[in-house]
Amino acid sequence: AQKVTQTQTSISVVEKTTVTMDCVYETRDSSYFLFWYKQTASGEIVFLIRQDSYKKENATVGHYSLNFQKPKSSIGLIITATQIEDSAVYFCAMREVQGGRALIFGTGTTVSVSP
Amino acid sequence: EAAVTQSPRNKVTVTGGNVTLSCRQTNSHNYMYWYRQDTGHGLRLIHYSYGAGNLQIGDVPDGYKATRTTQEDFFLLLELASPSQTSLYFCASSDARAPLFGEGTRLSVL
Numbered sequence: 024a025q026k027v028t029q030t031q032t033s034i035s036v037v038e039k040t041t042v043t044m045d046c047v048y049e050t051r052d053s054s055y056f057l058f059w060y061k062q063t064a065s066g067e068i069v070f071l072i073r074q075d076s077y078k079k080e081n082a083t084v085g086h087y088s089l090n091f092q093k094p095k096s097s098i099g100l101i102i103t104a105t106q107i108e109d110s111a112v113y114f115c116a117m118r119e120v121q122g123g124r125a126l127i128f129g130t131g132t133t134v135s136v137s138p
Numbered sequence: 139e140a141a142v143t144q145s146p147r148n149k150v151t152v153t154g155g156n157v158t159l160s161c162r163q164t165n166s167h168n169y170m171y172w173y174r175q176d177t178g179h180g181l182r183l184i185h186y187s188y189g190a191g192n193l194q195i196g197d198v199p200d201g202y203k204a205t206r207t208t209q210e211d212f213f214l215l216l217e218l219a220s221p222s223q224t225s226l227y228f229c230a231s232s233d234a235r236a237p238l239f240g241e242g243t244r245l246s247v248l
Contacts, residue, residue: 029180058237068228068239114180118232124188125196126171126230126237130180 025050027117029129036105036136043090044100044132046115054120057098059087062112062131071113074098076120102134110136141165144229144240151219152248159214159243161229169232170212172196172204174225175242181228187212219247 026049036042048057057074072084074091082089090099102109115129142163151157163170171186183196185204193204201223203215216223224247229240 056235060239066226066242068230068242070236070238073235116181116237118237124169125183125186125194126169126232127183127197128173128181130178 025117025119025125025127027115027127027129029115029132031132032130033133033135036134038107038136038138039104041101041103042105042109042134042136043102044113044115044134046098046100046129048096048098048115048117050096050117050119052119052121056118056120057089057091058116058118058126059089059098059100060114060116060128062114064111068114072100105134105136107136107138110134142229142231142238142240144227144243146243147241148244150246150248153220155216155219155247157216157219157245157247159216159227159229159245161212161214161231161240162210163212163229163231163238164210165231165233165238166209167231167233167238168209169237170206171230171232171237172202172212172214173228173230174198174223175228176225184214216245216247219245221247223247 055076059071088101112131118126172184173181187206227243
């Protein structure tokens, strides 16, 4: 069965620094997609970045990048040059390509960015 | 523009009541999902569907029914609502590459 685990419940950083969040997953599929989402204070869930399991290169979008370590079933999110508005809850998610194709989420990491 | 629209945005009902939450997507996505979000649990999958007439069971299906009437519309039904179903509900649609979420429905069961 699929499972996504985020062990860090909260992280506090100072503005303009880098924050790293961890996520590990379990799947029996050889192909899958990994996602990171951000939930803002208003409750909106926003898609940030995706990693395809067959790609070796780490995905990067703006100041978001991923640290994909397939042998460890790990997909970390790195946010560089953090801003106050990066304060949010960040969710990791996985979707198998061939399996049940459910989109399964971790429990989230709350990031607080202070001046 | 791609969109997922949920209605109602807020709902209050009593224990034992019937509730239907609606979700419509205009993205031509095959997959649609219903989640509930509770503090400490993240987003938990209730039901999902890969097309009209199809229904797949998620991780927390007890007490919920769902129906996908068209490519665009996916409904979540609570036929005998209980206080434990008080939660924030999200719908999402996906073509596998970029799942998109609705704005959520806050349900209170008194």
